[in-house]
Each structure stands twice: as structure tokens, then as C-alpha cells.
Amino acid sequence: MTVLGMFLGGVAAVGVLLVVTFAPPFRAVRLVDRLAPYVHDTPPPSRLLGTATAPGLLTAARRVFGPVVADGARFVDRVLGGRAAVRRRLDALGGEQSVEDLRVEQVVWGGLGLLGAALVAAVGTLLAGSVNVLSVALLCLAGLLGGVLGRDWWLTQQVRRREDLLLAEFPVVAELLALAVTAGEGPAGAIARVTRLSGGELARELGGALGRARAGVPLGTALQQVADRTSVDALARFVDGLLVAIERGTPLAEVLRAQAADVREAGKRRLLEAGGRKEIAMMVPVVFLVLPVTVLFALFPGLISIVSLAR
Template identity: 35%
Template sequence: MIAFGPTDLAYAVVLGTAFGLGMCLLLSLAPRWGAPSLSRRIAPYIRDITDPRGMTPDLRGPGVDIGTWWRGVQVRVSAAIGGSTSVQRRLQQAGWVMDAATFRGRQLAWAVVGVAVGGLAIVVLVLLGRATTAAVVLPPICGVIAALLCGAHLTAAARARVARIEEELPTVLEFLALCLSAGEGILDSLRRVSGAATGELTGELRVVVLAVGTGSTLAESLAHAARSLEIPAVTRSIDQIVAAIDRGAPLAHVLHSQALDAREDAKRGLIERAGRKEIYMLIPLVFLILPLSVLFAVFPGIFILRLGIG
């Protein structure tokens, strides 16, 4: 009976992976398998004629739809992990066009890649002859780290976009107030600001203008934008604008006040960040500069005492 050692198994994994990648590359050059039929390709363009009520049966034919299967996996993973509300809020704040289930699927893909990287690291350690029993936990650890990095990437993107929107808010409000003072209406002012400026907040205003153009009321569109962003400063400003529209108050004065409040909030946030940075600056001072200063002051005396000089 032939016994296989860890090194032989590692070589088998490497050669098998290379063979599988080669076969996948060859198959990618072949004509596409499971291509949609002619009826499925032209059905979306003639459905209003052949079946205006959308009662056409499924024209995909036999076989497995990978997209539908993967979507089902995403939904099941999202339901198992939970926290969809928090994920959806961060996705909206980051401006990513996906839902919570899709993000959970991406997180799962990152975890699978992390597990694969951990397995590859074990193979490399075995080939180098440095593998230990503790290396078995490397793939799951890499998978968990990859999933956490995916969530951290979303959180960082959401925070960065929220910071940019908060920085743009005073300027956009002042621009709107200037347009209103010139005699334009609120919708025309929003359209002018969203078309003339570039940025994250003006992009949201373009969405509001588009929603109004497709039949929604201005108040509902602004409220939906506030709910999707969930930024306190933006929500407060939009609530004041909606209240002024409902009550017939002068919008220019309201926007000037909101711009002033936004600038005060930005100034207060800048002072708070400066205070935190001062604390962070103490870390290299306490742990690097101060120990080196003490070492330079004490070491010569200790050296002289050990030599017996003086």
C-alpha cells in the first residue's frame, strides 16, 4: 500500500489547481454553453404586442440559471447573518447601487477567496517544510478576516461619503438661497444647482429633480432623499425646507439660516477633530520620543559607571 505524505498532497493540490485553471481557460474559448434561445432574446422587445399582461411563460428552457441560483444564495446568507437594516443604511450612505442581500453575497465571495488564500498558504508551508498542526486554522481565519475587511470597506466608504456631503451642504444651501433671492422657484433652483455643480450632494439633488419630473411631489422626493442618507444635518435642512414650503415661509431666509447652522456644525466638528488629533499626536511623543530621550540621557551614565570611569 502506497502512503502519501503532506508534501505529496501539497503537490497534488498545486497540480490539480493548475489543471483546473487550464481547463477553465480552454472552456472559456469554446462557444458559450447554455446560450439563451432566440425566443428568449427577442421576448422583451415584443412582449407589449404578444403578451401585454406579462403572462408569457418562462422561456429559459432546461438547465440551471446561475444568476438565479447565486441570488438565492445571497438571500439565504443575508437572512442567516441578519443586520440587513444596518447594511442597507451604509449602502445608501456610501452610494453603492446594491441591496443588503447582494452585499452579503459579495461578503461571502470575499470569505471564500480568503479561505482559498489560506489553503494556498498551507500548501506553500508544506512545500517549504515549515507546516505545523496549527496551520489548519489558517483558512477559516483568512475567511473571517476577508469578510470583516469587506464590511470595513463599506463602512469606510459610507463615512467618507457622509463627510463629503456634510462639507458640501453649506455651499449648496447658500447657492440655493442665492437662486431663490434672484427670483427663481425652489424646483428651478434645485435644477440649476444640481446641473451646475458636481459632488455627492448635488448628485442626490439630481435624483430629487428626476423624481419630481416623473410625477413625485417635491416634499416626498426631498423626504426620501433625507431618509436614504440619514445624515442629521441634511435631514434637519430638508425638514426645514419642507416645512417652509408647506407653510409658505420665505425659503431664501430659511436656507441662509440653515447654511449658517451647517457652517457652525462644520466648525464645531473641525474643532472636535483637532482635539482628537492632539491626543493622537501624544502617542508618538509618549511611546517613541520620550523613551529615546530618557535612553540618551541615562545610557551614557550607566556606561561610564560600568566601566568604572570617574
Template identity: 50%
Template sequence: MSTLVWGALLGGVAGAGLLLVGLRVSVLRRPRLADRVLPYVRDLPVRDHAAVLRPASSSPTTAAAGIFGPVLRSVADLVERVMGGSSSVRRRLQRAGLDRTVQDFRVEQAVWGLVGFGAAAGLSLLRALGGVGGVGSAVVFCALGFVCGVFLRDNRLSTQVKNRERQVLTEFPTIAELLALSVAAGESPVSALDRVVTRSHGALSEDLAQVLARIRTGEPVGPAFESLAASTGLPIVARFATGITVAMERGTPLADVLHAQAADVREAGRRLLIETAARKEIAMMAPVVFFVLPVTILFAFYPGVLGLRLTTP
């Protein structure tokens, strides 16, 4: 068959596949019968009430898992057996503030890997139609595409962790100062924490909201903050939680502790800014030396060289 026929065939198959995926996603996005009937039967006892009220996720990964669930789970199990590190993934998911399990993350890795595999397979097919490359190189290229997709999702998770920790460091001085002001005004630590959590929004506020939820369910204040210190990946937040615990156990003035920790974080941020500026100073010299300086020399000497050529007999 000619290239035109191959192109028409591939386009038709791709269009049919996209149509089927779109139809399936539209079906998954429809409200379930239980959600439509629930407002009329709220007074009846429901055992799985929280599960019924949970909104259905509409992310592409969830839609793909609903369509190709068994295949994706098999690929996710394979990725888990090859890569391992479930405890590290679980900790990074917790530090990134993502409400997902390790299995959900492995499914996402499988989806990213299959997308990379499909892109590599498409490029290999185009090369084969052009008469370039062989079967062995195409298989290796597709395998590399799958591996790159899997590692890109893992790298994306690490990036999410770093971004969230950067947000926590940015919010920490303000949150600590607000807690110190509330405690100095006469409120208890739990009341001050409730006031700050309800009036602030951000990554650190979400972590403190989880601590407040543990306290309200009956857990003592000290162990609740100790769990925050154990789960966070930032030494500053760990010292903050440990300082609150020690201040409440030994009777140390909590407001002074919070003010001192906020000042320490601001000083650490100032030092980091100075160090970053010192590193960027060397990098900023490259365009000056290699681009601005040669142009300046050219503008300074070219008229003189041109004048010497005109006056020389």
C-alpha cells in the same frame, strides 16, 4: 514526491487556472452582438431598449459572477441566511450611493470570503509541506479566512458610507448657499435646484439630482424632499429637506432658511474641528514625552557624566 515536484505541480495548476480566468474575462469584455447591431436599427421599436444600452460592467466581482455564477449565488444565499440584515444592507447601500442590490452585495461578500479562504488554504498548504500543523487546524484556519473576508466586505461598506457622508457634510454649506442665492435672485425652488445640480458635482448633488428626477416625474416637491430626509443617515441633511418642505408649505422665506442651515453646518464643523484638536492634543504628547524628552535629557546630562568620569581619579 519531493518539494520541487509539488511546487512545479502547484505552479502549473495555478498558471492554468489564471489562463482560463483571463480567457473568460476577455470573452466577457467583448461587445455583444446586440451592441454592435444597435446603431443600425435604432429606428426599430425595441422593448428592452434601456437594457440594451446599459454598458456591461467590467468589475472583477461581475466577471467572477459571470464565470462562477451558480456557485457564487449559492454561497451568497448561505451568507444571507447566516447573517441576515437585508434591510440594513439595503439602507447602507443607498446611503453609500452604490447602485447595487442586496443580492449583488452578498455575491461580493462571497467573492471576498472565497479569496480569504484561498489565502488561508495556501498558507495551510505551505505549512503542511513544511510538516507543521494538522488537518483540523487547517480546516479551522480556512473557515476563519472565509469569515474574515465576508466581514471585511461588510466593514468596507460601512467605510464607504462614512466617507460619502463626510463628503456630503463638506459640500452641504456650499450647496445650501448656492440654493439660497438662486432663490433670492427670483428663481423658483425647482429651478434653483436644477441650476445647482447641473453646475455642481458630488455626493450631495447626486442626492439632489434624484430629488429633482422625482419632481420631474410628477411627484410633489414636499414628498420628494421628505423621501430624501427619510433615506439619508445625516440629521443635518434631514433637517435641510424638512426645512425646505415646511418653508414651501407655510410660506417661510426659503433663502433665509437655507442661509441659517448653512451657518449651522459651518458652526457644527467648527465645533467638531475644535473637539478633534482637543483629542489629538493628548495623543501628540505621547511622542514628545516618550521620544523627544528622553533624547533631550540624554544630550543634556551625558556630556556632564562623561566629564565627571574623565576628571575623577
């Protein structure tokens, strides 16, 4: 009970300290807060004009712990850095999320990791009956860093998964475009028809490029932006072929079919490589689990016979 009381008292003290530190009378007024009443003179648009979206973890964290989360996000950005690499991965993900939003999510993930580590430390302390301050501090620090870095790792996994989807969808989309071009459609018309009839990540990327082109951006520039946002070589070659066809009027259907065939062959090679890696990984349970059990079953009767004869 003494250990539990110490833990609860420490949590209460930290909470009171945070409340007092970030209370409006004690918090420093930023320049943005001073200028906001004079700059934001446009009334906010009606919510009826927007799409109804459920509040997520990021929105809830900003509403409840606004100043703390914002300060933590700026601190994480200063410590980790790499805004250009983060921006490139966010662009490759195809969303509208900003770097600041990602930093806020990293702070939230770090807070959840710290909370989980504190709970684990509290349970371990109750079971052990004594407090090891160094172990508790290291565990909380590991939970905090794991949460912050885990969000960055998850972003990388999201980008990789989306690029795999782009590669998987590319042959079908390329052949549909080749079919539309062969039927007499221009590149822009073929893209519009394919994006209207199909779905998926690649169709959404091409549809976004077509929408920017209809808004006034040159179609070549919009397609080049699609290639710049991803690191998929097949998509970059596909965009180069479209740009050459748009600028010079060269035949496009055969080029698209050849690119689709190349991507399919590359997909087959990746499947064979993945199968080879899985085959090696399957040897681990065979060698370390199945084989020892088989040897044990083979030697156990003889061992029992030797022991019985020795008696």
C-alpha cells in the same frame, strides 16, 4: 515535497468535488430555471443602447461561478441576516446595488480571504516542515470570516465617508440655493439651477429628487426620500425647510443661510475634536519612542564611565 504534494492533492480533490457537485446532471433544478424559458419571452435590448461599462469583479464571479456564488450568497444572507440594515446602508450610499449583489460580493471577498489564508498556511507549512491541521483550519476559517465581514465593514466606511462629503458640501449648496431663491427662483427652479451649476454628492441627490419629481412624483415626496436615505441631521432639517417653503410659501433664503452657518460651526467643532484626539494620539510615539531614546542617550555615557571605572 511530501507536504506540498498533500496540499496540492487536497486542492485538486476539493476542485473535483465541487465540479461534480455543481455539474448540471447532479445539480437540483430550481423553479426559476424551469419557468425561465416560458416567462422571459422578451428579447434582450441591444447593447448599443446601454452605456459601456467594464466588467467588474461581481460580474466576473457570477459568470464563472454562478451557482456556487448564488448558493453562498443565500447562505451568508441566512446566517448574517439584517437585510433591513443592509438595505438602509445601501440606500444611504446612493447606488443601485441590491442586497443580493452585496451578498455576492461578500462571498467573493470571503473566497479571496480563504485563498490568501491557504497560501499563508502553505508557506508556513513549507517553512516549518510539518503540518498542523488545527492551525491551518483556524487560519482558513479566519480568512473566510474576515473576507465576509470585511465587505460589510467596508460598506459602513463607504456610507460614513459619503455622509462626510454631504456635510462638507452642504453649506455651499445651501447658500447657492438661498442666493437663487433671493433672486426670485422658486424652490424647484433653485434646485434645478444649483444642480446644473454644481457637482458632488449632495447635488446628485437633489438632482435625482428633481428627476423623480419631473417623472411624476410630488416634489415634497422626492425630497423626503432624500432625507430618509441618509442619517445626516443637517440634511433632514434642510429638507424640512424646503418642504415647509413649498407647502406654505414661507421665506426660505434666511432659513438656508442659518442652516449653512450651523453646519459650518458644527464642522469647526468636529475639527477641534479631531485635533484633540490627534494630539493625544501624537503622545504615543513621543512617550514610547522619543522619550526612551532621549533617556538612553543621556544615561549611556555615564553607564560607560561606571563600567570602565569598575574594571
